[in-house]
């Protein structure tokens with residue numbers, strides 16, 4: 523069973539929101555068409571990933587984190603009603619995985635969740651996945667970016683209202 527823990531100052535509504543957004547990302551990324559697999563090419567399911575996950579929700583104005591079987595999401599920006607979400611310098615100007623403004627604070631929070639789910643999936647499965655095994659497997663490297671790109675394109679960016687650089691906008 524997946525474990526979800528919230529800090530005292532996080533509401534149950536915020537916790538449940540993060541849980542729902544996390545599951546939405548997992549539902550997308552386990553689809554067969556993305557060919558991300560477990561050991562011996564085993565097909566992933568939401569339950570398989572979720573059951574091993576320890577998900578923590580905090581509100582401290584700190585960074586969020588994602589890694590092997592672990593995610594920690596900070597909801598401070600969401601609570602403040604922020605709709606702009608930053609990304610790391612290395613990717614912030616990328617037309618797909620860069621930073622941007624979203625329709626609602628929940629949509630901006632989805633960017634954070636997708637970013638950390640990409641770390642979770644990358645750390646858990648890159649060594650088992652044919653198309654991820656080789657190449658740059660550093661924390662924000664090319665292979666992590668490929669996973670994040672899927673989540674951004676299929677889910678997060680659908681609610682993006684403005685890219686950082688409109689010239690780079692891809693239809």
Ligand SMILES: [Zn+2]
Pocket residue numbers: 637641661662
């Ligand atoms: Zn990261």
